[in-house]
Amino acid sequence: MTLDLKHIHSQLQQIEQEEGVRILYACESGSRAWGFPSKDSDYDVRFIYVRPVDWYLSIFEKRDVIERPISDLLDINGWDLKKALNLFRKSNPPLLEWLQSPIPYMERYSVTEKIRQLSPFTFSPRSSMYHYLHMAKGNFREYLQGDVVKIKKYFYVLRPILACEWIERHGSMPPMEFEKLVEQVLPNSKLKQEIDTLLTRKKAGVEFHLEPKITVINDYLERQIAYFEETAKQIAAYGEQQDQVLDALFREALKEVWGS
Template sequence: MLVKERIIGELAQIEIEKQVKILYACESGSRAWGFPSVDSDYDVRFIYVHPVEWYLSIADKRDVIEKIDGLLDLSGWELRKALRLFRKSNPALLEWLQSPVVYWEATVIPTMMKEMTDKTFSSRSSLYHYLNMARGNFREYLQGEWVKSKKYFYVLRPILACMWIEEYHTVPPMEFKVLLNALLPEGQLKNAIQDLLRRKRAGDELTAEPRIGVINDFINRQLEHFQTLLEGEEGIVPVGEQEFDGLFRRALKESWGQYL
């Protein structure tokens, strides 16, 4: 069975087992970023909605669904949770909506959310998210004279995302190559990154190697720059709740035929 068919089958099974309707499912991880390894997981992320009766309860209920089966890592957020995070410009959710690999889209709700992105996007929230990701991965993986070269991508991608936000003030594309080609000029740095990318895609192990000075210098400069930039960024006023209430009710009606 092809992987996509297996993923769709797993999503359909989740609908039956959990008695939910999945509205949207996509790839979120190295396969969507464009630099998977041969044995990379499929990081499937989805948004789902329960029947009306599930919401008419005073009980606190779990608002995520998770399932791991071999190379398939499936994780979903209940729609109200997703909309609350979307309203706050949650970068992870914005990435889901930007994913170049979509497995499942059952209603117009994801499209409507994508159309609202300009209203909800916060440069400050996204810069904070990507800068912290870059700093954490740099601290964990790229210290010392010898480093695991494939880990460069887990620092470079969030840094390029920060550069995109600074340049365009929009949600950065997921694909690493799009970011790279749009933001870095031809030269030694870009050549070094492209060489790593070719090797990773070809299946090279990219284990411990001497650190790459031109890339490390670039990372250090950008971390310092974006820390300074972040301190001057202002947040945005969230979009009113009513607009999201309307989306939620429409999703219930489209999925289950009623919402009251």
């Protein structure tokens, strides 16, 4: 089953009406954006929204996310702009991935592009590397132990490990697309050939089940997890603080969306 863009847009518009918000940006954030969806993969739609000015002028802390139950392959939720900007200043990798998703669904107003332009300055190599390393270790421990493994889970360990390699080499946010990471990070080798074969099968719609582990990939992952556990301690910790800029950007967004 596939969803067309009109259906996704209609759901975003319905959220705007029900919640009284304006959606600034929406994108695909899951396996479809990574380049290896399954036949039954959800559409993982993530968005950033802003509420009317009076909502922010309160002494009370309010809920700053909007979530909807998964329905008809659509997994959709979003963050308030203020929450997003606070996470952005901490170099939050999921948010940074949203901003460069290869599958955007909606982008209105100027604020999203302004945030993108700040990304190279606020990016923290260390916190981002720890994020991807934690993801890789968890999936490796849970799915890739033993002589027979869930083959499709290799993608969920390889992608974050390749992201760590990108960060070490370039000191910047890695691309979302798995194929780009493979092509730009790995040299031609038996390892790359095995990964390319897996990716070809995945793109052809092969449903992976339990299969014998691929030793060359397992060995690579074990080695790189151990390596990045040490490397992450030495890599640059912080990007530049942009607090005043982000404050001004938030106010400008409110004026642009709701008027002065």
